[in-house]
Amino acid sequence: MTNKxxxxxxxxxxxxxxxxxxxxxxxxxxxxxxxQLYGAILQSPLAHARIKRIDVSRARRLRGVxxxxxxxxxxxxxxxxxxxxxxxxxxxxxxVRYVGDEVAAVAAVDLETALEALELINVEYEELPAVFEVDxxxxxxxxxxxxxxxxxxxxxVHQEFGDYEAALGECDYVRxxxxxxxxxxxxxxxxxxxxxxxxxxxxxxxxxSTQTPHYVQRTVAMVTGLPVSRVRVVKPHVGGGFxxxxxxxxxxxxxxxxxxxxxxxxxxxxxxxxxxxxxxARHQFFHEMTTGVKKDGSIHALHHRCVLDGGAYSSFxxxxxxxxxxxxxxxxxxxHMKYDGMRVYTNKPACGAQRGHGGVAARACFEQQxxxxxxxxxxxxxxxxxxxxMQAGDVTCNEMDMSSxxxxxxxxAVREGxxxxxxxxxxxPGKGIGMACGFFVxxxxxxxxxxxxxxxxxxxxxxxxxxxxxxxxxxxxxxQGSDTMVGMIVxxxxxxxxxxxxxxxxxxxxxxxxxxxxxxxxxxxxxxAKQAAEDVKQQILAxxxxxxxxxxxxxxxxxxxxxxxxxxxxxxxxxxxxIKEHRGWKDVxxxxxxxxREAARLATVAKGSIVGTGKYKPPRLGGKxxxxxxxxSPAYGCSAQIVEVSVDLETGQVTVDAMTDAHDCGQVVNRxxxxxxxxGSLSMGLGEALLEEVKFDDKGRVINASLGEYKIPTSLDMxxxxxxxxxxxxxxxxxxxxxxxxxxxxxxxxxxxxxxxxATGVRxxxxxxxxxxxxxxxxxxxxxxxxKKRRKRK
Numbered sequence: 001m002t003n004k005x006x007x008x009x010x011x012x013x014x015x016x017x018x019x020x021x022x023x024x025x026x027x028x029x030x031x032x033x034x035x036q037l038y039g040a041i042l043q044s045p046l047a048h049a050r051i052k053r054i055d056v057s058r059a060r061r062l063r064g065v066x067x068x069x070x071x072x073x074x075x076x077x078x079x080x081x082x083x084x085x086x087x088x089x090x091x092x093x094x095x096v097r098y099v100g101d102e103v104a105a106v107a108a109v110d111l112e113t114a115l116e117a118l119e120l121i122n123v124e125y126e127e128l129p130a131v132f133e134v135d136x137x138x139x140x141x142x143x144x145x146x147x148x149x150x151x152x153x154x155x156x157v158h159q160e161f162g163d164y165e166a167a168l169g170e171c172d173y174v175r176x177x178x179x180x181x182x183x184x185x186x187x188x189x190x191x192x193x194x195x196x197x198x199x200x201x202x203x204x205x206x207x208x209s210t211q212t213p214h215y216v217q218r219t220v221a222m223v224t225g226l227p228v229s230r231v232r233v234v235k236p237h238v239g240g241g242f243x244x245x246x247x248x249x250x251x252x253x254x255x256x257x258x259x260x261x262x263x264x265x266x267x268x269x270x271x272x273x274x275x276x277x278x279x280x281a282r283h284q285f286f287h288e289m290t291t292g293v294k295k296d297g298s299i300h301a302l303h304h305r306c307v308l309d310g311g312a313y314s315s316f317x318x319x320x321x322x323x324x325x326x327x328x329x330x331x332x333x334x335x336h337m338k339y340d341g342m343r344v345y346t347n348k349p350a351c352g353a354q355r356g357h358g359g360v361a362a363r364a365c366f367e368q369q370x371x372x373x374x375x376x377x378x379x380x381x382x383x384x385x386x387x388x389x390m391q392a393g394d395v396t397c398n399e400m401d402m403s404s405x406x407x408x409x410x411x412x413a414v415r416e417g418x419x420x421x422x423x424x425x426x427x428x429p430g431k432g433i434g435m436a437c438g439f440f441v442x443x444x445x446x447x448x449x450x451x452x453x454x455x456x457x458x459x460x461x462x463x464x465x466x467x468x469x470x471x472x473x474x475x476x477x478x479x480q481g482s483d484t485m486v487g488m489i490v491x492x493x494x495x496x497x498x499x500x501x502x503x504x505x506x507x508x509x510x511x512x513x514x515x516x517x518x519x520x521x522x523x524x525x526x527x528x529a530k531q532a533a534e535d536v537k538q539q540i541l542a543x544x545x546x547x548x549x550x551x552x553x554x555x556x557x558x559x560x561x562x563x564x565x566x567x568x569x570x571x572x573x574x575x576x577x578x579i580k581e582h583r584g585w586k587d588v589x590x591x592x593x594x595x596x597r598e599a600a601r602l603a604t605v606a607k608g609s610i611v612g613t614g615k616y617k618p619p620r621l622g623g624k625x626x627x628x629x630x631x632x633s634p635a636y637g638c639s640a641q642i643v644e645v646s647v648d649l650e651t652g653q654v655t656v657d658a659m660t661d662a663h664d665c666g667q668v669v670n671r672x673x674x675x676x677x678x679x680g681s682l683s684m685g686l687g688e689a690l691l692e693e694v695k696f697d698d699k700g701r702v703i704n705a706s707l708g709e710y711k712i713p714t715s716l717d718m719x720x721x722x723x724x725x726x727x728x729x730x731x732x733x734x735x736x737x738x739x740x741x742x743x744x745x746x747x748x749x750x751x752x753x754x755x756x757x758x759a760t761g762v763r764x765x766x767x768x769x770x771x772x773x774x775x776x777x778x779x780x781x782x783x784x785x786x787x788k789k790r791r792k793r794k
Contacts, residue, residue, distance in 0.1 A: 006558065007492040008735055011672040014484045015503055016237065016477065025237040028193035028209045029269055036195070037066055039258050039268035040114035041250065042104040042121050043277060044096035047347040047700030048130035048143060051095055051103070051123065058120040059106060064113035067261045068121070070104045074257050077223045081215075081247050081352070083449055085154065085314035087146055090223060090253050095128065097145050097312035098347050099701050100277030105254035107266050130347040132700055134286065134309050137344050145312055145345040152345040154310050155318050157325060157627055161397035162336030167301035171292025173377055178289075179365035181767040182693035183309065184282035185275070186354055187712045190239025192278070193269035196255035204260065205232045208252050211241040211476050212515030215448065217508045219248035220256055235506030241478040242684070243353035244280040246517045247315060251278075276694065276705035280352030283320055283343075284309040285361040289369055297377060297384045299370075301336040304328060306362065308343040308351070315352035317343045319448075319630050323358025326631030328366055329396035331407045331439040331638050332388040337397050347700050353517060355684055356440060356745040364689075364767070367436035367750030372763070380424070381435055381754070382415050385640075389437075392728070399623035403635055404738070406664030406728035407437065410640035413724045418642040418660040424758075430649050432759025435642045438746020441633035442730070442739035443520025445621040454615040455520070457511040458528040460490055460536050462610040466600030469494065469536065470502045474513035475525040477505055480741055481673040482521045486529045488669055489734055493533035495557030496596050519739035522669060523635060524616050526734035531614030539610050543603040544594065547574060561593040568592070574602060618732075634732040637743035639663040641682070643751040644719075647759040652775030654690055654756055656717075662724040663744050667736035675723045678744045682721055685748025687713045690768050 003009040019025040056068045071091040078086040092101045104121055108114040131137040131145075137152040145152055168174060194208035204226055210216050213233040221228040238245070251268050258266040270278060285308055292301040306324050310317045325339035356363075374384040389407045390396070414435065415421070423433045447453060459472040471490050477483040483503040491498040504510060513525055537557060544562055545552035548569040556563045571594050578598045579588055589595045594602075603610050622632030644658040663678050691711040695704045704710045729736040749767070757763050762777040 005492055005735070007488050007498055009668045009671060012484060012488055012498055012670050014481050014673070015487055016483060020237070027190055027237045027239060028195060028207055031195045031207050031236065031267070033195065033197055033265040036265045036267055037107040037109060037258070037262060038111040038114050039105055039107045039255055039266045040111065040118055041102050041254055042118045044092065044099060044101040044103055046096060046125055046127055047099050048128040049096050049125040050128060051092060052126055053124040054104065055122040056104060058122070059117040062113065062117050062120060064109040065106060065117045066109070066264070067107045067258050068104060068117065069257055069261065079219050079223050079248070080314050081316050081448060082314065082318045085318050088313050090250055098349050099699070100274070100349055101312065102250045105258060107258040107262055130700055132346055132348060132696065134307050134344040134346060137346050145347065149345060154314055154343040154345050155321050157321050157339060157341040159325060159625060159627065160338045164301050164303055164336045164338035167336035168292050171300050172295045173373065174290065174292040175369070175373065175376070176288065176290040177365065177369045177372065177765070178287060179361065179368065179765050180286045181284060181361040181688070183284040183351060184354065184688055184692045185279065185694055185710055186242040186244045186281045187707060187710065188240030188242055188245070191270045191272055191275045192245065192249055192251050194252045194255050195265060195267045196259040197265040198256070198259040198263065203230050203232065204256055205234065206252060206256060207234045207236055209238050209245060210235055211246040211478050211517055213474055213476060213506055213508050214512065214514055216248045216252060220253060223253050224256055224260065233508045235476050238476070238478040241516065242355045243357060243517065245478070246353055246515065247280060249278060272707065273705040276702045277349055279311065279349035280315050282354040283317070283351040285324065287362055287365040289365055291369055291373065293373055293377070297379050297387050299332055299334055299388050302328065302334055303338045304362070306341040308341070309346055309348070310343045311346055311348045311350035313350040315350045316357070317351065320353065320358040322627045322630035324362045326398055326627070327359035327439060328362060329398040329400050329631070330402065330636060331390050331405060331437060332385070333390055333394070335397055348696065355681065356742045357518065359440065360688070360745060360749065363438055363746045364749040364753060367747065368753045368763070371434065371754045371757070382411060382420060385437055386411055398631070399628065400631060400633070400636065401621070403732050404666060404728040404730040405636065405638055406726040407638045409726045410638060410662040410664055411437065413662040413726060414640045414642045414660045417662070417722050417724055418644070418658070420642055427758070430647050430759055432647065432755040432757065433642060433644045434751045434754025434756070434758055435640065436747035436750035436754060438639045438743055440637050440739060440743030440746060441518055441631065442523045442635035442637055442733065443633055444518040445618045445632040445634060446629045447514060454512055454617045456513045456525045456528040456616050458486070458525065458532040458614045459511055460532040460612040462536060462600050462604060464604055466597040466604060468500045468502060470504055471529055471532065472510040473503065473505045473525060473529065474508055474511045475505050475521050476516040478516050480516065480677060481670060482516065482525065484673065485522055485526060485669050489526050489529045490533040492735065493530045494537050496560045500560065519637065519741040519743065522737050522739060523733045526737060527616035528614040530734040531616070532612040535612030535614065536610055539607065539612065540599050540603040543606045544599050547602060557596060560596045561591065562596070562599050563593060574598060635666070635730045635738040637664055637739040639744050639747055641747040641751045643755045645752065645755040645759055647756060647774060649760065649778065652771040652773070652778060654769055654771070654774060656686055656719050656752065658719050660722040660724070661744060662726050663740055664726040664728050665740040666728055666730035666733050666738035668725055668727055669737050671725065674725055674740050677740045678723045679721050681742070681744035682748050683713050683718055685745045686717065686752065688767065689749040689752040693768055
């Protein structure tokens with residue numbers, strides 16, 4: 001495809017790359033302020049217990065301790081992610097609900113003293129019966145985590161689109177399948193860390209490793225009682241987030257309260273074990289799907305039942321249980337869909353949002369089932385999907401609008417790129433090939449809290465000498481490259497080189513932005529950045545037009561120069577003035593056209609500071625059914641993958657040999673970053689498919705809370721990946737761009753599941769696909785085969 005843009009679609013180095021590779025990048029743990037104290041949190045050793053007494057007197061007397069706080073000191077303001085389920089307080093009051101629940105916090109002159117003080121806090125517990133499995137938690141008479149939620153049911157969703165029962169009767173083939181995953185950890189390299197500073201004027205600044213400075217600002221203000229205007233949240237460099245860093249943490253609020261109490265900065269950080277205890281990562285899902293199709297393979301009806309193990313608190317779980325159902329509305333034509341979902345409290349760390357929020361395990365179950373159906377009706381899995389895919393302009397049964405959708409192009413690209421037709425059904429035993437598709441939002445259409453607020457605002461300011469511009473945004477670059485995206489969109493909109501654009505981000509003082517979640521920043525922050533840059537451009541060109549006596553409509557900027565349609569005006573008087581103003585400068589502008597620097601300087605002299613503003617919020621979207629806001633988006637990304645595996649038929653060990661991935665991201669902004677996001681998604685999906693599982697003992701304690709015991713893929717586990725970018729044009733995106741950050745993970749697990757079946761003939765219905773599970777399935781298949789042979793002989 002010919003690139004019609006000067007900056008977009010190229011391979012630009014990330015703006016933060018030099019600082020990261022040279023060690024100049026500052027992460028939260030690197031920050032230090034004068035007079036800084038160090039904080040630590042006391043966490044419950046029990047999964048469920050009544051707090052009878054807390055004695056902090058010995059801790060307060062320890063030399064070097066400056067503050068000790070409990071629920072008694074900070075109050076019982078409830079908070080959480082969704083206002084509909086505020087069910088947390090900063091510190092446990094009356095009882096604890098999981099191993100790791102926060103009880104108290106300490107600030108001291110150094111970390112060693114803070115940790116010693118924790119040991120001096122005496123908490124008397126009365127242990128209570130606990131529930132660790134969803135089946136036990138919902139039984140009548142089971143111990144309740146929260147008295148407000150009978151049977152430990154955090155949330156229920158019941159939706160029906162079309163007429164499922166009638167549609168099922170019209171189907172020629174119906175089957176039911178199940179799949180369960182395991183809870184995962186996001187395994188980001190940088191544990192949560194923060195530094196809070198309450199100053200003498202009553203202002204609180206929080207430097208923190210977060211994906212969502214805005215939401216953290218609101219929660220901190222609500223819990224501390226400070227006005228939002230008095231709370232500033234600054235995101236330094238972040239070493240990965242993937243979802244669990246998308247909400248305010250007890251760590252952040254403890255640091256804030258301790259700083260307010262002591263009047264000194266307080267730094268706090270989680271250990272790796274505490275990251276696992278805080279969790280807020282992938283739920284465990286139990287999926288059951290009944291799907292009916294017509295003789296020709298047309299998908300006609302789906303009934304999806306889902307139960308989520310949510311842990312002790314809600315976190316993002318209300319959205320998760322809705323996403324698990326709504327995201328199956330596409331990318332296939334599905335006229336009748338019924339969904340029954342339930343999220344259950346258990347005495348384990350709370351689960352939240354993780355890459356592909358809510359949809360990953362559901363997609364795995366559905367896409368594996370589609371392969372089973374294809375096999376049963378004698379249809380190629382690729383052809384089954386091609387027959388059922390939606391196209392741009394279609395609307396799902398649950399009222400999601402496909403304003404662009406390159407699903408067919410994705411499927412055809414991976415079919416050709418993997419040589420599917422040469423391999424499917426022709427590989428030797430132990431070798432397999434499988435495919436699957438995926439689908440995800442380009443940003444949530446509504447904020448987490450009820451508001452008509454703009455989802456993103458951006459300010460672009462021209463340097464006084466006209467030589468460069470800076471974009472100020474509250475958006476959060478967490479390693480995915482959103483700063484570079486903003487810079488490239490500003491450069492493209494202004495018509496100047498990327499080297500002349502700087503981006504300052506992650507600070508609630510800069511602008512309004514909801515943050516990095518739901519794959520929203522390219523579309524939403526990108527829109528605001530484009531509008532702000534265009535505002536600057538128009539201001540500059542208006543001054544130039546007046547100066548040169550030219551119709552402003554005839555002026556444009558490209559390649560860093562002002563271009564004039566038609567007769568060229570005399571620019572000499574402007575250039576002479578510029579050169580006189582810069583006598584002694586060596587980089588004197590030359591050429592037949594005014595440079596952007598000359599034009600921008602002309603504008604600043606005429607008008608003062610040149611500042612452009614941009615803003616974006618989606619129009620009203622979605623249906624009127626309950627929960628319609630979850631899954632509704634201005635645009636949807638889609639992807640297809642084909643995976644090849646080898647399975648050791650003696651041991652059950654699975655090795656992924658090759659992955660071919662195609663993703664429709666609309667107009668590419670940064671080609672290298674798009675490929676990086678695709679490959680990162682595949683790596684995480686491979687880990688969830690084959691390796692990852694947070695394990696607990698019978699007391700609710702995490703027993704593999706380290707990156708030594710919790711296995712994630714390394715570079716040695718990843719095969720070569722063929723990344724194919726599909727560029728549809730998204731009419732609702734800036735320059736036609738949309739998401740790539742999360743959608744690419746959707747097909748990975750089911751593609752591997754389907755490839756394993758192709759290699760072995762067995763289906764796996766529980767993740768991860770460990771060697772033990774495959775070996776057991778192979779043994780059972782062999783026994784079944786032997787039984788059938790004996791029956792035939794009889």
